[in-house]
Amino acid sequence: MKFEKPVAVTDIAALIGAELVGNSQLLATGINEIHKVTPGDISFVDFEKYYNASLNSAATIIIINKKVDVPEGKALLVLDDPFSAYVSLVKKFRPFEPASKSISDTAVIGEGTIIQPNVFIGNHVKVGRNCIIHPNVTIYDHCVIGDNVIIHAGTVLGADAFYFKKRAEREVIYDKLESCGRVIIEDYVEIGAGCTIDKGVSGDTIIGQGTKLDNMIHIGHGTVVGRNCLIAAQVGIAGKAKIEDNVILWGQVGVNKDLTIGKGAVVLAQSGVPSSLEGGKVYFGYPAEDARAKRKEIAWIKRIPEIWEKVKDLGK
Amino acid sequence: MKFEKPVAVTDIAALIGAELVGNSQLLATGINEIHKVTPGDISFVDFEKYYNASLNSAATIIIINKKVDVPEGKALLVLDDPFSAYVSLVKKFRPFEPASKSISDTAVIGEGTIIQPNVFIGNHVKVGRNCIIHPNVTIYDHCVIGDNVIIHAGTVLGADAFYFKKRAEREVIYDKLESCGRVIIEDYVEIGAGCTIDKGVSGDTIIGQGTKLDNMIHIGHGTVVGRNCLIAAQVGIAGKAKIEDNVILWGQVGVNKDLTIGKGAVVLAQSGVPSSLEGGKVYFGYPAEDARAKRKEIAWIKRIPEIWEKVKDLGK
Amino acid sequence: MKFEKPVAVTDIAALIGAELVGNSQLLATGINEIHKVTPGDISFVDFEKYYNASLNSAATIIIINKKVDVPEGKALLVLDDPFSAYVSLVKKFRPFEPASKSISDTAVIGEGTIIQPNVFIGNHVKVGRNCIIHPNVTIYDHCVIGDNVIIHAGTVLGADAFYFKKRAEREVIYDKLESCGRVIIEDYVEIGAGCTIDKGVSGDTIIGQGTKLDNMIHIGHGTVVGRNCLIAAQVGIAGKAKIEDNVILWGQVGVNKDLTIGKGAVVLAQSGVPSSLEGGKVYFGYPAEDARAKRKEIAWIKRIPEIWEKVKDLGK
Numbered sequence: 001m002k003f004e005k006p007v008a009v010t011d012i013a014a015l016i017g018a019e020l021v022g023n024s025q026l027l028a029t030g031i032n033e034i035h036k037v038t039p040g041d042i043s044f045v046d047f048e049k050y051y052n053a054s055l056n057s058a059a060t061i062i063i064i065n066k067k068v069d070v071p072e073g074k075a076l077l078v079l080d081d082p083f084s085a086y087v088s089l090v091k092k093f094r095p096f097e098p099a100s101k102s103i104s105d106t107a108v109i110g111e112g113t114i115i116q117p118n119v120f121i122g123n124h125v126k127v128g129r130n131c132i133i134h135p136n137v138t139i140y141d142h143c144v145i146g147d148n149v150i151i152h153a154g155t156v157l158g159a160d161a162f163y164f165k166k167r168a169e170r171e172v173i174y175d176k177l178e179s180c181g182r183v184i185i186e187d188y189v190e191i192g193a194g195c196t197i198d199k200g201v202s203g204d205t206i207i208g209q210g211t212k213l214d215n216m217i218h219i220g221h222g223t224v225v226g227r228n229c230l231i232a233a234q235v236g237i238a239g240k241a242k243i244e245d246n247v248i249l250w251g252q253v254g255v256n257k258d259l260t261i262g263k264g265a266v267v268l269a270q271s272g273v274p275s276s277l278e279g280g281k282v283y284f285g286y287p288a289e290d291a292r293a294k295r296k297e298i299a300w301i302k303r304i305p306e307i308w309e310k311v312k313d314l315g316k
Numbered sequence: 317m318k319f320e321k322p323v324a325v326t327d328i329a330a331l332i333g334a335e336l337v338g339n340s341q342l343l344a345t346g347i348n349e350i351h352k353v354t355p356g357d358i359s360f361v362d363f364e365k366y367y368n369a370s371l372n373s374a375a376t377i378i379i380i381n382k383k384v385d386v387p388e389g390k391a392l393l394v395l396d397d398p399f400s401a402y403v404s405l406v407k408k409f410r411p412f413e414p415a416s417k418s419i420s421d422t423a424v425i426g427e428g429t430i431i432q433p434n435v436f437i438g439n440h441v442k443v444g445r446n447c448i449i450h451p452n453v454t455i456y457d458h459c460v461i462g463d464n465v466i467i468h469a470g471t472v473l474g475a476d477a478f479y480f481k482k483r484a485e486r487e488v489i490y491d492k493l494e495s496c497g498r499v500i501i502e503d504y505v506e507i508g509a510g511c512t513i514d515k516g517v518s519g520d521t522i523i524g525q526g527t528k529l530d531n532m533i534h535i536g537h538g539t540v541v542g543r544n545c546l547i548a549a550q551v552g553i554a555g556k557a558k559i560e561d562n563v564i565l566w567g568q569v570g571v572n573k574d575l576t577i578g579k580g581a582v583v584l585a586q587s588g589v590p591s592s593l594e595g596g597k598v599y600f601g602y603p604a605e606d607a608r609a610k611r612k613e614i615a616w617i618k619r620i621p622e623i624w625e626k627v628k629d630l631g632k
Numbered sequence: 633m634k635f636e637k638p639v640a641v642t643d644i645a646a647l648i649g650a651e652l653v654g655n656s657q658l659l660a661t662g663i664n665e666i667h668k669v670t671p672g673d674i675s676f677v678d679f680e681k682y683y684n685a686s687l688n689s690a691a692t693i694i695i696i697n698k699k700v701d702v703p704e705g706k707a708l709l710v711l712d713d714p715f716s717a718y719v720s721l722v723k724k725f726r727p728f729e730p731a732s733k734s735i736s737d738t739a740v741i742g743e744g745t746i747i748q749p750n751v752f753i754g755n756h757v758k759v760g761r762n763c764i765i766h767p768n769v770t771i772y773d774h775c776v777i778g779d780n781v782i783i784h785a786g787t788v789l790g791a792d793a794f795y796f797k798k799r800a801e802r803e804v805i806y807d808k809l810e811s812c813g814r815v816i817i818e819d820y821v822e823i824g825a826g827c828t829i830d831k832g833v834s835g836d837t838i839i840g841q842g843t844k845l846d847n848m849i850h851i852g853h854g855t856v857v858g859r860n861c862l863i864a865a866q867v868g869i870a871g872k873a874k875i876e877d878n879v880i881l882w883g884q885v886g887v888n889k890d891l892t893i894g895k896g897a898v899v900l901a902q903s904g905v906p907s908s909l910e911g912g913k914v915y916f917g918y919p920a921e922d923a924r925a926k927r928k929e930i931a932w933i934k935r936i937p938e939i940w941e942k943v944k945d946l947g948k
Contacts (some may be wrong), residue, residue: 096764102749117418118436118452120750120767120785132412134475135436135454136750138767138785138825153436153454153472154512156785156825159766162846162864172820172842173860173878188488193454193472193512194532196786196825196847196865210488214478215512215534216552216826218847218865228489232478233512233534234552234570236848236866236883246489251552252570252588254866254884254902270570270588270602272884272902286902287930298603300936304616304623307936310943311626433734434752434768448728450791451752451770469752469770469788470828504804509770509788509828510848526804530794531828531850532868544805548794549828549850550868550886562805567868568886568904586886586904586918614919620932620939627942 001094001180001202002030009061009075012042015092016085018063018077022070028061031089031180035240036203036222042089044082083165087178090202094180097123097141110147122158128187140199146187152215155195158183161221161239163201177201181222186210192217192233201239208245220257232269244279317496317518318346319409325377325391328358331408332401334379334393338386344377347405347496351556352519352538358405360398399481403494406518410496413439413457426463438474444503456515462503468531471511474499477537477555479517493517497538502526508533508549517555524561536573548585560595633726633812633834634662641693641707644674647724648717650695650709654702660693663721663812667872668835668854674721676714715797719810722834726812729755729773742779754790760819772831778819784847787827790815793853793871795833809833813854818842824849824865833871840877852889864901876911 006027013020029040034050037043037059044063045054054062061075063082070076079085103109103121110129115121120138127133128147137151140158151157161181164174181200185191185207192215197205200222207213208227217231220239225231230248237243238257247261250269255261262279272286284291322343329336345356350366353359353375360379361370370378377391379398386392395401419425419437426445431437436454443449444463453467456474467473477497480490497516501507501523508531513521516538523529524543533547536555541547546564553559554573563577566585571577578595588602600607638659645652661672666682669675669691676695677686686694693707695714702708711717735741735753742761747753752770759765760779769783772790783789793813796806813832817823817839824847829837832854839845840859849863852871857863862880869875870889879893882901887893894911904918916923 096746098746099748099767102767114412114414116415116436118434118454118750118768120748134456135415135418136434136452136470136472136768136786138750140766140785150476152475153456154452154470154510154768154786154826156768156847159784159825159847160782160822162824162844164844164862174842174844174862176822190476190492192478193475193514194470194510194534194786194826198825198847210490212478212480212490215472215475215514216532216848218826220865230480230490233536233554234550234866238865238883251554252568252884256901269572269590274901297933297936300940301613301617301933303940304613304620304936307940307943308616308619308623310947311623311630314630314943314946315626430728430730432731432752434750434770450772451731451734452750452768452786452788466792468791469772470768470786470826506792506808508794509791509830510786510826510850526806528794528796528806531788531791531830532848546796546806549852549870550866567870568884585888585906617929617933620929620936624932624935624939627939627946630946631942 001032001182003028003093006040009077012061012089013077016063016077016079016088018079018085019067020075021067021078022075023073024075026060026075031086031093032059032202033086033177034059036181036200042077042086044086046082083175083177087176090178090180094142094178099123104141116153134193140183142199143183143185145185146189146209148188149185150190151185152191152193152195154193155191155197157185157191157197158199159196161198161201163221163239179221181205183207186227189213195219198239214251226263247279317348317410317498319344322356325393328377328405329393332379332393332395332404334395334401335383336391337383337394338391339389340391342376342391347402347409348375348518349402349493350375352497352516358393358402360402362398399491399493403492406494406496410458410494415439420457432469450509456499458515459499459501461501462505462525464504465501466506467501468507468509468511470509471507471513473501473507473513474515475512477514477517479537479555495537497521499523502543505529511535514555530567542579563595633664633814635660635725638672641709644693644721645709648695648709648711648720650711650717651699652707653699653710654707655705656707658692658707663718663725664691664834665718665809666691668813668832674709674718676718678714715807715809719808722810722812726774726810731755736773748785766825772815774831775815775817777817778821778841780820781817782822783817784823784825784827786825787823787829789817789823789829790831791828793830793833795853795871811853813837815839818859821845827851830871846883858895879911 009026032041042061043059063077104123106123107121107125112130116135122141127145131149134153138156143158161179163177186209188210191213194216197219198221206224211229214233218236222240225243226245232251234252237255242260244263246264248266255273259276266282268284271288273288282291285294325342348357358377359375379393420439423437423441428446432451438457443461447465450469454472459474477495479493502525504526507529510532513535514537522540527545530549534552538556541559542561548567550568553571558576560579562580564582571589575592582598584600587604589604598607601610641658664673674693675691695709736755738755739753739757744762748767754773759777763781766785770788775790793811795809818841820842823845827849829851830853838856843861846865850868854872857875858877864883866884869887874892876895878896880898884902887905891908898914900916903920905920914923917926
């Protein structure tokens with residue numbers, strides 16, 4: 001996320017009680033987890049093995065748990081628990097604002113858009129023109145919805161990322177990484193009933209123009225779905241996946257995090273996608289492979305008894 | 317769907333700007349996509365390979381993109397884009413009516429029925445007697461619910477069919493087929509929490525008397541589920557499937573569109589059903605097959621290393 | 633469930649019209665199905681093969697369809713249809729209380745807890761301190777929620793158990809076992825959007841302290857999830873399962889009823905768990921097995937054509 005206006009790094013240091021090392025004149029323009037950093041961002045690192053990646057990333061200000069050499073022009077904020085410091089900054093700059101009504105006064109709703117009863121629209125939400133938002137939909141704070149979008153009943157946009165740091169030494173071991181990303185729904189998207197699309201941890205979860213989702217689809221934090229995709233019911237896509245344009249996922253497909261499904265790929269029903277897939281092909285099964293090869297594999301399995309008989313005969 | 321009263325075919329031609337060929341005295345009594353047509357219906361066809369099927373169907377009035385020979389007693393409405401003309405008729409005769417309140421004044425609720433808070437009941441909905449509709453349920457316009465039905469919280473009845481025409485030449489390639497069918501829930505049905513049952517494209521999605529659905533079940537457009545079926549949590553059934561009486565589907569089963577599962581069939585958990593299944597048997601796996609045969613197959617797979625050892629020995 | 637105050641067994645007998653055999657001085661302190669009985673409980677049995685289990689259980693008062701020898705200190709309530717008698721007691725002592733408003737006056741909400749708009753909170757619900765209940769959540773009567781709990785939008789806690797008795801001789805063959813159990817959510821639990829957690833038939837469904845659930849997870853009646861578990865999106869767990877502490881279930885996993893997943897077990901995405909799993913191991917596939925063994929199995933399947941070639945060569 002980006003701040004509304006830049007904040008002096010000295011103010012950030014004071015807020016989280018960190019020792020400032022390096023360029024103390026810097027202005028922070030946003031806050032992002034490591035996968036989403038851009039220049040001006042504050043990020044954090046708390047494992048030594050990720051120090052280099054973090055120090056060499058686009059991030060300008062790094063919250064870190066060891067005083068190391070500062071890269072040229074950057075600043076370190078040194079303290080014991082960078083994760084908690086990062087979370088406290090998220091809470092400070094993107095605080096949870098409890099709602100006083102079902103449709104926030106700070107939400108902007110475009111002309112020609114119909115909001116059905118029992119819908120919740122949170123703070124700072126933007127909904128475009130000529131949309132239909134069906135009953136009992138929930139749109140969390142900061143979501144952005146384009147023009148000519150249809151969202152069916154019961155769908156939830158912008159719930160928190162499912163992202164925790166393990167603290168094995170504590171009684172409650174999972175420590176929540178507060179999310180400050182958004183959900184962005186582009187023009188002409190239709191989302192079925194009972195879907196859930198989570199906000200990004202610090203970046204955006206995006207559903208591209210013209211993409212159509214059936215019912216009960218789950219899309220994890222920071223996943224980017226391209227244009228003109230077709231996603232059938234009960235598909236689940238984990239966080240930070242990239243689904244390129246014109247992809248078709250049939251019913252109950254599961255897609256792992258941090259991977260890419262290439263343009264125009266088709267994944268048949270109930271398949272599981274553990275790693276990236278090239279575009280332009282049809283896939284099936286777990287792990288999802290070329291559908292024809294997979295069908296042959298199924299046929300081969302049925303021939304095992306015949307092979308065994310042949311082997312027994314040869315043994316005689 | 318059927319019209320409230322018949323409409324002259326000449327009026328239909330004028331509405332959509334089509335050339336009328338054939339019997340101009342006809343009255344249209346309804347509008348249906350090709351799989352659901354009955355006499356009196358208007359239907360449409362836009363692929364030459366489906367012309368014969370459409371012209372020989374029960375449909376009385378066919379919207380078509382070529383002037384062909386008219387079957388005896390029928391009428392053709394000729395224009396360039398039959399799909400868009402059909403959609404415009406659906407919008408005309410079954411317009412979306414935005415709600416002004418959570419429970420429409422045109423809804424009819426039977427005696428003894430309890431509607432819990434935060435429920436949405438749309439226009440022209442009928443709910444029978446002695447039902448319980450739990451909180452945050454959404455019932456779209458025109459749904460029909462019998463007596464002694466229980467619907468648990470968060471369930472959505474009557475969202476739009478997931479049905480699009482591909483227009484590869486456009487920027488937004490999926491063109492929505494507007495649905496005008498209904499959802500019909502018969503007596504003594506219980507539907508769990510968080511289910512979604514879509515309306516038919518032009519016919520009805522039906523859940524038969526005494527059938528019980530667990531939570532988070534998706535049922536696609538136009539699917540007909542028989543009486544006394546048992547469907548466990550997270551099952552997904554695609555559009556236009558026929559599930560006969562006394563079928564049992566266990567958890568997370570996926571069922572393809574346009575197929576029949578015969579009376580009394582049992583499909584074990586997580587199975588996938590790509591094509592029709594005979595009644596009275598137990599099925600398992602993907603593709604769902606006789607459960608005992610499938611278990612044997614799993615056992616054979618475990619024997620492959622043993623077979624290989626034997627083959628290696630023979631080779632020596 | 634336990635009664636608010638003990639009830640004379642003679643009153644119970646009169647209520648259900650049963651013949652009382654055995655100790656007529658007893659006080660009933662609760663009502664439970666056979667898997668959950670404790671001393672003082674009323675339970676029921678209607679199959680001769682379960683008579684011994686029921687008579688020798690902790691239950692003090694047994695509703696039964698045959699006059700048999702009464703165990704020392706117990707009482708039998710004899711009538712033709714014990715199931716219906718049991719259900720009538722549930723309805724008497726835990727009646728459905730229709731709501732007159734979205735948040736019941738009998739609900740107790742702790743300090744610092746934020747309830748967002750469009751939430752339903754039923755009668756006798758307890759919500760602890762510093763919780764956030766997001767929009768369109770439904771919490772049925774009698775649920776108990778601890779401190780520092782987050783529940784995301786559209787989630788449903790406490791819907792009825794999916795539990796029916798088959799009455800093959802009737803037109804509507806599935807007869808509902810009314811549930812009187814509860815859902816208990818312990819401290820520091822986070823539940824994602826669109827989840828459904830059913831109440832127990834007579835005992836409690838429990839989510840243990842610090843456990844984190846992603847979106848669209850279904851948890852069946854009476855299931856007990858331990859502390860610090862991590863459950864990814866679209867997982868389904870059937871009724872009366874026991875998930876021990878620190879278990880991780882990845883996306884779309886399905887878990888059967890009446891089993892135990894041992895402490896610290898990890899079940900990889902899309903796996904199916906038909907029976908109990910030992911703790912401390914990683915599992916995969918259907919049926920879920922040691923993940924490394926399963927991966928080898930997948931590799932062996934790919935070698936079948938090679939084995940077949942070798943067999944053919946040997947045959948020459």
